[in-house]
Amino acid sequence: MRQSMLFAPTLRETPAEAEIISHKLMLRAGMIRKSAAGVYTYLPLAQRVLTKISRIVREEMDRENGQELALPIVQPAEIWRESGRWDVYGDEMFRLTDRHNREFCLGPTHEEIITTIVKNEVRSYRDLPLRLYQIQNKYRDEIRPRFGLMRGREFIMKDLYSFDVDEAGLEESYQAMYRAYNRIFSRCGLRFRPVEADSGAIGGNSSQEFMVLAEAGEALILYCDSCNYAANVEKAVSVISQAAADNEIKPMERVATPEQKTIDEVCSFLKIAPEQTVKTLFYGTDFGYVAVLVRGSDQVNEIKLGNIVGGNKLYLASPEEIQEVFGLPVGYVGPIGLDPAKVRILADTLVEGMHQVVVGANEVGFHYQYVEPQRDFPKVEYVDLRTACAGERCPHCQGHLLEARGIEVGQIFKLGTKYSKALGANFLDEKGQSMPIIMGCYGIGISRTMAAAIEQNYDENGIKWPMAIAPYQVHLVPVSADQLPVAEELYRDLTAQGVEVLLDDRNERPGVKFKDADLIGIPIRITIGPKGLAQGEVEVRFRQTGEDARWSIGEVVQNAVKFIQSALKATETQAL
RNA sequence: CGGGGUGUGGCUCAGCUUGGUAGAGCGUUCGGUUCGGGACCGAAAGGUCGGAGGUUCAAAUCCUCUCACCCCGACCA
Numbered sequence: 339m340r341q342s343m344l345f346a347p348t349l350r351e352t353p354a355e356a357e358i359i360s361h362k363l364m365l366r367a368g369m370i371r372k373s374a375a376g377v378y379t380y381l382p383l384a385q386r387v388l389t390k391i392s393r394i395v396r397e398e399m400d401r402e403n404g405q406e407l408a409l410p411i412v413q414p415a416e417i418w419r420e421s422g423r424w425d426v427y428g429d430e431m432f433r434l435t436d437r438h439n440r441e442f443c444l445g446p447t448h449e450e451i452i453t454t455i456v457k458n459e460v461r462s463y464r465d466l467p468l469r470l471y472q473i474q475n476k477y478r479d480e481i482r483p484r485f486g487l488m489r490g491r492e493f494i495m496k497d498l499y500s501f502d503v504d505e506a507g508l509e510e511s512y513q514a515m516y517r518a519y520n521r522i523f524s525r526c527g528l529r530f531r532p533v534e535a536d537s538g539a540i541g542g543n544s545s546q547e548f549m550v551l552a553e554a555g556e557a558l559i560l561y562c563d564s565c566n567y568a569a570n571v572e573k574a575v576s577v578i579s580q581a582a583a584d585n586e587i588k589p590m591e592r593v594a595t596p597e598q599k600t601i602d603e604v605c606s607f608l609k610i611a612p613e614q615t616v617k618t619l620f621y622g623t624d625f626g627y628v629a630v631l632v633r634g635s636d637q638v639n640e641i642k643l644g645n646i647v648g649g650n651k652l653y654l655a656s657p658e659e660i661q662e663v664f665g666l667p668v669g670y671v672g673p674i675g676l677d678p679a680k681v682r683i684l685a686d687t688l689v690e691g692m693h694q695v696v697v698g699a700n701e702v703g704f705h706y707q708y709v710e711p712q713r714d715f716p717k718v719e720y721v722d723l724r725t726a727c728a729g730e731r732c733p734h735c736q737g738h739l740l741e742a743r744g745i746e747v748g749q750i751f752k753l754g755t756k757y758s759k760a761l762g763a764n765f766l767d768e769k770g771q772s773m774p775i776i777m778g779c780y781g782i783g784i785s786r787t788m789a790a791a792i793e794q795n796y797d798e799n800g801i802k803w804p805m806a807i808a809p810y811q812v813h814l815v816p817v818s819a820d821q822l823p824v825a826e827e828l829y830r831d832l833t834a835q836g837v838e839v840l841l842d843d844r845n846e847r848p849g850v851k852f853k854d855a856d857l858i859g860i861p862i863r864i865t866i867g868p869k870g871l872a873q874g875e876v877e878v879r880f881r882q883t884g885e886d887a888r889w890s891i892g893e894v895v896q897n898a899v900k901f902i903q904s905a906l907k908a909t910e911t912q913a914l
Numbered sequence: 915c916g917g918g919g920u921g922u923g924g925c926u927c928a929g930c931u932u933g934g935u936a937g938a939g940c941g942u943u944c945g946g947u948u949c950g951g952g953a954c955c956g957a958a959a960g961g962u963c964g965g966a967g968g969u970u971c972a973a974a975u976c977c978u979c980u981c982a983c984c985c986c987g988a989c990c991a
Contacts, residue, residue: 347924349924349925349926349941350925350926350940350941350952351925351926351927351940351941352925352926353925354920354925354926354927354983354984355983355984356984357984357985372983374982374983375982375983375984481915481988482985482986482987484984484985599991600990600991601990601991617990617991618991619990619991620991630990632990634990636990637989637990638990653988654988654989654990654991657991660991667991668991669991670991671991698991799951817949817950818949818950846949846952847948847949847950847951847952848949848950848951849949849950849951849952849953850951850952850953851950851951851952852950852951852952853951853952854952856951865950867950868950869950877950
């Protein structure tokens with residue numbers, strides 16, 4: 339490609355709307371332009387990157403017996419009603435109505451539609467397993483689209499759905515995708531980590547996310563410093579050693595705590611640690627209120643809580659609400675005296691092992707101390723409810739948990755029979771019995787992967803593309819028009835060898851060309867200038883490392899090919 | 915949905931407090947001088963000041979409504 343012909347309007351200044359690196363650099367490098375909040379145009383450079391990522395994804399999907407198809411974006415409401423998600427998805431779904439007043443949505447995901455297709459065509463166990471995928475736009479009307487391509491309302495996703503006859507088959511499909519995903523992100527040149535994940539709205543029981551490690555990541559992950567345990571904080575569990583009841587057991591005692599409402603206030607007033615208190619929160623749910631007990635120092639993990647209580651609605655009740663519904667004063671609320679018949683009481687498992695605890699007395703200005711949970715409020719359900727934190731112990735070994743931020747670029751789920759049952763996708767097994775198909779689903783955010791790659795590969799001058807997903811592999815920069823004939827010759831020779839070359843044939847000053855080259859971030863920059871040419875050489879700069887080299891004109895093609903191949907191989911072998 | 919902020923030429927922004935009919939830098943076009951890390955000189959094009967309504971002799975500026983975009987939050991007693 340000749341740069342004079344390239345549609346890549348670069349910017350000297352960063353548009354005010356961009357906050358994070360990838361967004362800024364993609365705007366500046368002339369890769370994307372916004373058309374609405376969370377909706378972007380991909381200009382040619384971005385499109386090339388997306389195509390390359392997609393190609394890698396396709397290769398790895400196909401290698402694991404995936405078959406590409408294309409599902410409709412516009413989907414009828416009925417199948418969503420059948421699965422029960424027309425209402426569950428709520429405002430996040432872009433909905434539309436046709437001229438006959440029939441309802442549709444723009445597909446936020448494709449379980450319903452593909453399950454319907456498979457249900458209509460698959461009859462026998464002999465038709466299975468199937469692994470079907472597509473790479474296509476998804477539409478989600480996010481509460482708050484942000485960070486450029488990171489959280490868009492229209493984005494590109496690869497989604498594969500597996501259909502198996504039994505759990506063992508599902509496990510095989512799941513592992514196949516796990517392998518494929520590891521290869522894909524390695525080949526893309528990313529530093530990433532698979533972590534245990536909550537399965538969220540899609541449902542199912544087992545799930546892992548692939549996180550690209552980067553500061554800009556919206557997800558917090560916890561990982562063990564000595565084994566390979568790693569989990570999204572939404573899912574993470576930790577082990578906390580608790581003191582045994584070596585203290586003497588005292589009778590519960592009411593204690594005046596005037597004006598001491600927060601955990602911190604109560605703790606400093608009574609001279610105790612937050613770990614010795616239990617706080618009581620009320621949540622509103624689809625099934626009425628639940629009381630939730632956790633240590634004063636802990637945070638309720640609302641994802642875990644939501645999974646336990648079920649339904650769609652989950653919110654922390656306001657002080658006014660608690661006063662009105664229960665007649666209890668926030669700041670002094672406690673489990674003692676709560677009637678399990680009237681309100682479901684859930685407590686974090688840690689609470690069960692606590693001793694000499696301070697809790698609210700359900701009376702303004704008073705708390706109870708020396709409370710023994712098992713003695714004083716025995717009728718509670720103990721479940722894992724707390725948010726795990728860095729520094730705590732790994733649930734699998736004696737290691738400690740560390741924290742990192744990650745960008746979720748992929749997630750794999752075992753769905754089981756959730757959709758096949760809802761939509762009646764059955765097959766006849768060897769005995770002639772009708773059985774629901776066992777499903778899995780596996781997504782990769784293609785456009786987000788591009789953004790994530792930039793978050794991991796940039797410097798103050800611009801992007802540093804990994805070789806495998808760079809829009810071009812070699813950037814030829816003749817210093818002036820005098821060197822253009824030599825550059826053209828190299829361009830021709832490199833292109834003939836299959837090298838992807840961008841030739842800066844613009845009539846610009848060298849400084850401008852160099853600045854644009856750094857910004858766009860093509861891995862190998864070859865400067866053809868009078869100084870080098872006098873010695874029959876060109877100057878080479880590797881964008882990733884910043885290293886310089888000099889190649890004689892005659893060896894440019896072979897050196898470039900060699901470098902590209904070894905760069906590709908480095909990530910590819912790492913992937914195996 | 916709550917809170918905060920911003921909308922002025924392609925980009926970054928000034929002007930608004932105290933109304934008087936729109937500016938700078940960059941970019942773009944033309945001419946010239948330049949030419950190894952975003953050159954210089956000269957000329958020029960380009961703006962319904964997000965939109966609607968109102969106040970006023972007069973509105974980018976004041977008031978009301980509205981739209982869009984950005985950020986924070988949807989938080990723990």
